[in-house]
Amino acid sequence: MMRLEKRPQPSRIWTVATPLLAVLATMIAGGLMFALLGKDPFEAIRTIFWDPLFNAQFASYSRPQLLVKAGPLILIAIGLSLGFRAGIWNIGAEGQYIIGAICGAAMGLAFYPLDVWYVFPLMVIAGALGGWAWAMIPAILKTHFNTNEILVSLLLVYVAEALLASMSLGALRNPEGGGFPGSRNLSQYAASANLELIKGTGMHWGVAAAFIAVIFAYILLNRHMLGFQIRLTGQSPRAARFAGVNPKRLILVCLGTSGALAGLAGLFEVSGPAGQISIDFNSGYGFTAIIVAFLGRLHPVGILLAGLLMALTYIGGELAQFMLGLPSAAIQAFQGMLLFFLLAFEVLINFRVRFGTPEVAS
Secondary structure, eight states: OEEEEEOSSOOHHHHHHHHHHHHHHHHHHHHHHHHHTTSOHHHHHHHHHTHHHHOHHHHHHHHHHHHHHHHHHHHHHHHHHHHHHTTOOOOOHHHHHHHHHHHHHHHHHHTTTOOOTTHHHHHHHHHHHHHHHHHHHHHHHHHHHOOOHHHHHHHHHHHHHHHHHHHHHTTTSOTTSTTOSSOOOGGGTOGGGGOOSSTTSOOOHHHHHHHHHHHHHHHHHHHSHHHHHHHHHHHOHHHHHHTTOOHHHHHHHHHHHHHHHHHHHHHHHHHTTSOSOOTTOOOSHHHHHHHHHHHTTTOHHHHHHHHHHHHHHHHHHHHHHHHHOOOHHHHHHHHHHHHHHHHHHHHHHHEEEEESOOOOOO
16 A cells, blocks of 8 residues: 655655656656647657757757746746745736836826837836736735735636736727727837847847746745744744744735735736737736746746746757647646646655655554
């Protein structure tokens, strides 16, 4: 009989090995799924993970796009990881991402047709504040009424999606768009909002912001008292209270920070790759960032690597759809497998697998 036995302390080996095993298991299970769909599993895995980086036919375009795709995932995941480390579960980053994009775009559109240098910084501030304000709703309800932040933040995603549709069809709709939903193209009046970091690559300021967030998060968690409080609260809430940690303040800080970073990701996306507010602007980055955060073990450097890996599945998945005719649902299922196996192997960090009947003390 197989059973799980609690470890006296979490295994360091399994902590490191879990993400690697999850990726390997995803490749195997994904290969079987592709085979059932009538595709060559080895060719499909190669197309997803190898061709975007090393195939000369695609690499010149795919490599810069890897950073563009990874930018919002890393930015959102860094914010989420701070709360997750403290046991504060913000599941509504997708909504904060949407609201940040709406607020940032609205700020830019308010200056139309003026095109001056300070428009983009104001858009960045508006995007961050929008995401922060949306995250403050579950934060305040949690601290004052002890509501469940998981449910509140998640349900607010659907409210944000409704607001996105309303803005696309109403207040932010392009009056010169012939009645079609969607705002003006932001690059028409704020050239700085679409400024490329490296000409011809499509990399925007969101990529730089993601790397800056990784550096600041690392310093915060390892060199700052707030980082110590976050880690202590996640490891032992009771010890944190004895150490004088204010749990309400920590909730406000963690949820506010994750909301602001998600809002920034939305702003950079709407002012860069997306270019406008539209009904289908939200792309699931807020939910995918949860996978990135856990795949990276809630560590800033790990999140950076996990974000690049997840971005590779996006780009490679699009390539596989184009080259092999794989359905988009299969690619989404492939990405979902990664979280499934990650959570499955996570058990081995705190438990050992034992076989046989447990001994009973006489």
